[in-house]
Amino acid sequence: NNSSQLSSLPLQILLYVNGIYYIFYFLATLAMIIYKSQVFSYPDDFLAPDLAVLFLMAILEVPRLYLGFKGNLTEAEAPLGLSLGLTVGSVVLCVYLLLWQTYVLWADVLLNAVLLAAYGLESGLKVTAIAAFVS
Amino acid sequence: PADARDAVQARVRSAPAPVTDVAKLCVCDLLVAQCDANCCCDPDCSAEDFSLFTSCSVPVVTGDSQLCSQKAAVYSLDVEANPPERIFKLIDQVNPSIFCIHATNYKQALYLKSPEIPTPENFDQLLAKFGGATFSAEPDTWNLDTDAQNPPEANETYRYEYGAPVQTEDAFLRLPSPVVSSWCSDANPAGFLVNQATKCIRSVSVEKCDSIQALSMLFYINSSILAVSCVFQVNITVQSIIFQSLNGTRTLLNGSDVLRLPMVLDELCINAVLRVNYHITHTDTGEIIEAAAAFVLGAISKEALSIEQSFEISFTQENAQPVPLSGNPGYAVGLPVRAGFWPQGYPFPAAFLFAALALSSNKHSQLTILQSTSNQDCLAAQGARAPVLFGYNMISGCKLRITAAMKCQPLAQTLLDVLKGQSFPEYVASFGNSQAQDVLDWVPITQLHISEQMISNTLQSSCQIPVSLGIEVKWTKYGSLVNPQARIVNVTATVTTTTLKQLPSGRERIIPITSSVVFTDISSPAEPGYKAWPTINIKLPFDFFYPFV
Numbered sequence: 001n002n003s004s005q006l007s008s009l010p011l012q013i014l015l016y017v018n019g020i021y022y023i024f025y026f027l028a029t030l031a032m033i034i035y036k037s038q039v040f041s042y043p044d045d046f047l048a049p050d051l052a053v054l055f056l057m058a059i060l061e062v063p064r065l066y067l068g069f070k071g072n073l074t075e076a077e078a079p080l081g082l083s084l085g086l087t088v089g090s091v092v093l094c095v096y097l098l099l100w101q102t103y104v105l106w107a108d109v110l111l112n113a114v115l116l117a118a119y120g121l122e123s124g125l126k127v128t129a130i131a132a133f134v135s
Numbered sequence: 136p137a138d139a140r141d142a143v144q145a146r147v148r149s150a151p152a153p154v155t156d157v158a159k160l161c162v163c164d165l166l167v168a169q170c171d172a173n174c175c176c177d178p179d180c181s182a183e184d185f186s187l188f189t190s191c192s193v194p195v196v197t198g199d200s201q202l203c204s205q206k207a208a209v210y211s212l213d214v215e216a217n218p219p220e221r222i223f224k225l226i227d228q229v230n231p232s233i234f235c236i237h238a239t240n241y242k243q244a245l246y247l248k249s250p251e252i253p254t255p256e257n258f259d260q261l262l263a264k265f266g267g268a269t270f271s272a273e274p275d276t277w278n279l280d281t282d283a284q285n286p287p288e289a290n291e292t293y294r295y296e297y298g299a300p301v302q303t304e305d306a307f308l309r310l311p312s313p314v315v316s317s318w319c320s321d322a323n324p325a326g327f328l329v330n331q332a333t334k335c336i337r338s339v340s341v342e343k344c345d346s347i348q349a350l351s352m353l354f355y356i357n358s359s360i361l362a363v364s365c366v367f368q369v370n371i372t373v374q375s376i377i378f379q380s381l382n383g384t385r386t387l388l389n390g391s392d393v394l395r396l397p398m399v400l401d402e403l404c405i406n407a408v409l410r411v412n413y414h415i416t417h418t419d420t421g422e423i424i425e426a427a428a429a430f431v432l433g434a435i436s437k438e439a440l441s442i443e444q445s446f447e448i449s450f451t452q453e454n455a456q457p458v459p460l461s462g463n464p465g466y467a468v469g470l471p472v473r474a475g476f477w478p479q480g481y482p483f484p485a486a487f488l489f490a491a492l493a494l495s496s497n498k499h500s501q502l503t504i505l506q507s508t509s510n511q512d513c514l515a516a517q518g519a520r521a522p523v524l525f526g527y528n529m530i531s532g533c534k535l536r537i538t539a540a541m542k543c544q545p546l547a548q549t550l551l552d553v554l555k556g557q558s559f560p561e562y563v564a565s566f567g568n569s570q571a572q573d574v575l576d577w578v579p580i581t582q583l584h585i586s587e588q589m590i591s592n593t594l595q596s597s598c599q600i601p602v603s604l605g606i607e608v609k610w611t612k613y614g615s616l617v618n619p620q621a622r623i624v625n626v627t628a629t630v631t632t633t634t635l636k637q638l639p640s641g642r643e644r645i646i647p648i649t650s651s652v653v654f655t656d657i658s659s660p661a662e663p664g665y666k667a668w669p670t671i672n673i674k675l676p677f678d679f680f681y682p683f684v
Contacts, residue, residue: 035234046241104238106203 006075006132011125015068018118022065025111026058029097036103046102057093060086068126077133084126091119153246157196157208158225175210175221186218197228199245203235204228294363294421300324301415301423303358304368308413310446311335311349321349325413325448327421332447341437344404349444350397350435352376355411356428363422371413374427379409381434395432402437409433413448424453461525462567465613465620468526470567472608472623474502474560475577502563502626503556504606505650507531513553513648520556523606523652525567525621532649539640543598546635554604554630554650563608563626580626587633599632604650612658624657 033050036042064086071080098104098112154160163174170180175191190212197207207228213220239245253261264270295301301308307324312333314320319335337349348354356371376388376395381403395406410431417423435442461470503520513533523529535550562577569576586599607627612619638644 032234040236041241099238100240102239102241103236104240105234106237107233109237110233 006129007072008125008129008132011068011072011122011129014118014122014125015065015072018122019065021115021118022058022061025115026054028111029054029108032105032107036105040103042102050097050101053093053096057090057097060090060093064090068122072129075133077130080126080130080133084123084130087119087123087126091116094119153249155198155246157198157206160196160208161193162196163193175212175223176208182220183218185212185221188212188219188221191221199236200228200230201236202245203230203237205230295327295417295423296421297328298326301327302361304361305358308360308448309355310413310448311337311444312446319349319444327423328417328450330447330449332445334443334445336441336443338441339404339407339435339439341399341402341404341435341439344397344399344407344435347397350404350407352394352406352408352430352432353396355408355430360415360423360426362424369423369426371426371428374412374414374429377429377431379431379433381436385431404435406432407435407442408444409442410445411447413446415448415450416453417450418453460568461564462621464566464568465622466525466567466610468621469524471522472502472525473564473567473569474562474580475564475571476558476561502560502606504529504652505531505533505554505556505604507533512536514549523608525608525610525623526654528651528653530649530651532647535646535648536643537635537638537646538643539638543600543635547598547600547632550601550648551630554601554648555628559628563623565623566620578623578626580628583627583629585629585631587631598635600635601630601632602646602648603631605629605631606650606652608652608654609657610654611656612661616661619658 033047033054037047064083067079067083067086071077071083094112094115098109098116101108161174161176161178163171164177164179165171166179168179170184171177173188173190173192174180175185175188176193176196191210194211195207195209198205205228207226209222209224209226211222211224213222236245251257251261301324309321310323310325310331310333311319311321312323312331313335314323317336319337323333325331337347339347339350344350352373356373359368359370361367362369373392373394377385378388379385397404397406397408408430412429414427414429415423416425433442461467461473466472502523504523506519506521508519511532511534513535521529521531533553537546560580562579565576565578571577587602605628607625607629608623609625609627610621610623613622614620633646
């Protein structure tokens with residue numbers, strides 16, 4: 001790492017890959033919810049919260065990734081900190097979809113585990129980057 | 136005491152918990168405390184019973200196979216061992232699919248819901264929810280207003296539909312019919328537009344005949360029919376009354392507005408109802424406007440313990456003259472062949488108008504054939520005829536006893552009447568629904584006369600008597616290959632005559648007289664037909680090239 005450039009390259013790569021992976025994750029989870037509602041007994045009272053959580057997560061993801069990119073590239077710690085906060089929210093929603101969804105299929109477990117791992121790694125890299133920017 | 140009662144109620148309120156442990160679940164264990172044959176999971180079976188089994192009817196007991204990993208109980212018989220013994224294994228079954236259910240947070244997902252036990256507290260709400268004809272499939276959503284229930288009285292405010300019971304002011308219009316046995320049951324309602332004819336046996340006793348309700352006319356015309364709603368009612372009028380005496384002769388009563396009630400007279404019960412024919416007239420919107428009943432009243436003798444009653448109901452639309460069709464459009468097997476006359480002396484179109492009237496009102500303008508009776512004498516069995524049903528080949532006959540005293544010419548005429556019937560039709564309908572106005576839909580009957588002794592040179596002037604009538608109906612399949620309709624193409628009536636030889640006096644001879652109907656299928660093989668390609672017809676308007684042409 002050059003001393004003149006504080007932006008973290010691994011974080012940038014991870015954010016970029018996260019964005020692509022999230023699109024795939026969103027479409028796959030939505031398709032599986034539709035499949036579950038056709039194959040299993042899925043009353044509306046249980047379908048609504050699951051769909052709400054998924055869409056909320058999608059809405060949170062966009063500013064989170066944008067703030068992460070911006071913060072890392074402009075070497076500003078405020079957007080990066082805000083992105084870290086949004087990441088906490090996304091982690092909570094991801095844990096809901098992993099554990100407390102109405103039907104948790106094996107494919108759900110895989111997708112959510114990968115996403116959680118990505119979030120965890122991202123959070124670590126963001127903390128390191130903030131520490132680098134502040135100091 | 137109250138707490139014991141509460142405890143009992145608490146126990147009753149919940150249904151027994153469902154068994155979910157696969158080791159304890161056994162589907163083939165049907166007999167209580169006895170060993171079921173070939174049921175390897177039955178806990179009532181001992182080792183000796185297992186040694187007699189040939190195979191396991193239930194080899195595996197698992198839960199929902201969509202779970203990723205679940206317990207399964209596997210039962211098998213080890214036939215190599217001596218004696219054979221049952222092997223029970225509890226294994227973990229893994230579903231390799233990536234869409235297997237890893238976990239579920241919805242309790243009812245994999246189990247059937249335990250129904251609520253009715254108690255005095257929740258009975259009304261359960262009745263509101265499930266008491267109607269339909270109820271919602273979603274278990275958690277229901278509403279208390281009674282839109283699911285449709286009380287049957289509401290139907291009559293709109294109109295009658297096919298099959299709906301005809302309502303009267305107190306109950307339904309009854310058409311007594313045999314239910315399980317041949318005894319009459321008065322609980323059969325007449326369905327709207329359902330023409331029915333029923334026969335049943337009712338037990339009677341002559342002493343109490345004026346108190347048996349079902350023998351009196353009043354029972355059948357007492358309550359008035361509801362036309363559509365509670366307000367408008369139609370009284371059942373008496374159309375005609377026919378008296379039937381004990382030996383079967385029937386006389387029509389003039390002036391049918393008098394009610395005849397059963398009474399005991401000279402050890403007979405007279406005015407007992409033997410037959411009721413209801414005729415209901417309705418509009419095309421499902422309202423009943425008229426109802427009439429025709430009765431046959433008879434006498435019951437003292438020895439009779441039961442009588443047979445027959446009932447019929449028919450519906451006709453107002454301002455319509457129904458002609459029973461024998462198929463639509465092709466003939467249906469088993470329905471009578473329709474036939475008619477063309478009255479002479481009328482101009483062409485009007486002729487068939489009259490024929491229409493003749494066909495609709497006169498049931499005897501059918502094609503009929505002599506009906507064999509138990510008394511096989513041709514001259515005694517006058518008038519018994521059977522309708523010719525499409526597709527059914529029939530043969531019937533009788534025996535003619537010729538004595539020396541019989542004159543030939545009247546005998547020939549009588550035999551022709553016996554064979555052909557009183558009014559032998561001239562035209563037969565080509566289709567089952569042919570209308571009388573359509574001239575081309577009617578096929579003329581070709582009459583042939585064949586003499587049996589054409590070869591020998593007996594003079595034609597010697598008397599010939601008809602001995603057989605053969606009707607040959609040629610029909611073809613018409614229309615599409617998938618749904619062919621039967622169409623009558625040709626009808627030939629062949630009368631075969633033979634010479635009547637003079638018998639020496641005192642001798643008599645018996646000649647068989649036969650009549651037959653044969654249906655022959657002369658359909659040509661099906662040809663494939665292709666739809667014509669659509670053609671484009673473009674025509675320019677005539678003033679298209681206006682300035683130039």
